Amino acid sequence: MQKTIANVLKQDSFSKENIVQLLKSTGEEQEVLFSEALKVKLKHVGNCVYLRALIELSNICQKDCLYCGIRAGNKNVSRYDISDEEILHAAKFAYNRHYGSIALQAGERVDKQFTVRIENLLKRITKLSNNELGITISFGEQTKDTYQRWFDAGAHRYLLRIESSNKGLYQQIHPNNSNHSYDARLNCLQNLQDIGYQTGTGIMIGLPFQTYDDLANDLLLLKDFDVDMVGMGPFIEHRETPMYKYKKQLKSLHERFTLSLKMIAILRILMKDINIAAATALQAIDPFGREKAIKVGANVIMPNITPTQNRASYQLYQNKPCIDESASESANKIEEKITTQGSEIAYGKRGDSKHYFRRMND
Numbered sequence: 001m002q003k004t005i006a007n008v009l010k011q012d013s014f015s016k017e018n019i020v021q022l023l024k025s026t027g028e029e030q031e032v033l034f035s036e037a038l039k040v041k042l043k044h045v046g047n048c049v050y051l052r053a054l055i056e057l058s059n060i061c062q063k064d065c066l067y068c069g070i071r072a073g074n075k076n077v078s079r080y081d082i083s084d085e086e087i088l089h090a091a092k093f094a095y096n097r098h099y100g101s102i103a104l105q106a107g108e109r110v111d112k113q114f115t116v117r118i119e120n121l122l123k124r125i126t127k128l129s130n131n132e133l134g135i136t137i138s139f140g141e142q143t144k145d146t147y148q149r150w151f152d153a154g155a156h157r158y159l160l161r162i163e164s165s166n167k168g169l170y171q172q173i174h175p176n177n178s179n180h181s182y183d184a185r186l187n188c189l190q191n192l193q194d195i196g197y198q199t200g201t202g203i204m205i206g207l208p209f210q211t212y213d214d215l216a217n218d219l220l221l222l223k224d225f226d227v228d229m230v231g232m233g234p235f236i237e238h239r240e241t242p243m244y245k246y247k248k249q250l251k252s253l254h255e256r257f258t259l260s261l262k263m264i265a266i267l268r269i270l271m272k273d274i275n276i277a278a279a280t281a282l283q284a285i286d287p288f289g290r291e292k293a294i295k296v297g298a299n300v301i302m303p304n305i306t307p308t309q310n311r312a313s314y315q316l317y318q319n320k321p322c323i324d325e326s327a328s329e330s331a332n333k334i335e336e337k338i339t340t341q342g343s344e345i346a347y348g349k350r351g352d353s354k355h356y357f358r359r360m361n362d
């Protein structure tokens with residue numbers, strides 16, 4: 001006979017089968033999972049939510065990921081590249097508001113003009129914030145040398161989602177060419193970890209062809225790889241991408257949402273002291289999506305401070321929330337929502353991953 005969820009949760013480690021059982025839990029059992037995850041979170045990382053002010057600095061992308069709205073092949077996107085001055089202005093805004101950290105993200109480019117520009121920007125942001133702001137970057141797959149240069153220039157966290165731990169599934173959701181290689185991506189993660197970044201990855205939840213076993217393996221990969229940070233959220237189909245054709249085969253948005261919360265809860269129990277972001281995609285499905293994630297284990301939120309005029313052009317998925325707001329509006333709203341549901345915002349704190357320091361000490 002299968003164990004109850006409460007008994008599974010008493011174990012020190014989980015098998016793939018245990019994780020699948022947790023993922024399939026419903027009703028009261030699901031609530032038991034959620035409350036255990038909250039308990040673990042409060043004990044190991046506390047009640048604080050750390051902010052990473054997100055600047056989506058360009059949607060120019062050389063990749064053609066079959067799920068992503070800003071893929072190179074989408075000719076309907078108007079491409080932008082925010083000026084250095086605007087980026088620095090946004091970073092200063094985050095610093096002045098005591099956000100603690102910023103996150104810089106863009107479509108993937110590996111040309112020298114881009115990599116050198118980012119290096120210079122990182123140096124200037126480090127300087128304008130007296131080396132106080134935490135800097136997370138997310139610029140896709142780069143050479144180890146580029147990662148090292150950016151690290152030396154002041155970035156100390158890197159997010160690169162593996163998207164799925166199932167290589168076959170990875171290949172189904174990407175074009176079949178050397179620019180979209182699963183092994184290369186994994187190798188990048190290894191390089192980031194070797195250089196000394198707080199290393200973050202994640203996956204999408206509710207992809208076509210994805211099974212419960214895949215999701216359980218995703219969590220086990222995160223644990224195996226000993227990552228410091230995770231951002232994962234629901235897959236949301238985008239009309240202007242090749243994967244839109246699977247729309248009818250997907251789980252409902254509501255199911256993808258709940259499954260995402262369960263993934264976060266299980267991950268928190270598996271990896272007690274990492275940082276887990278409440279993905280913005282959750283909020284494309286539920287107006288309180290991110291706050292609900294905070295209640296089941298997440299401890300990081302990324303308020304968008306991209307200049308309003310550019311936001312609509314950075315739609316990786318449809319119904320992206322907050323695209324018509326200003327940086328202050330997004331910030332005020334999110335700050336209010338977080339505090340009304342009982343968590344505390346850690347202003348002025350970088351909120352580095354505790355797991356990272358423990359890993360470095362070991």
Ligand code: 5AD
Binds near residue numbers: 233238
């Ligand atoms: N739905 C949900 N997440 C998406 N991403 C890209 N496209 C989508 C989509 N359609 C996520 C990927 C990528 C991150 C920047 O955004 O996981 O790594």
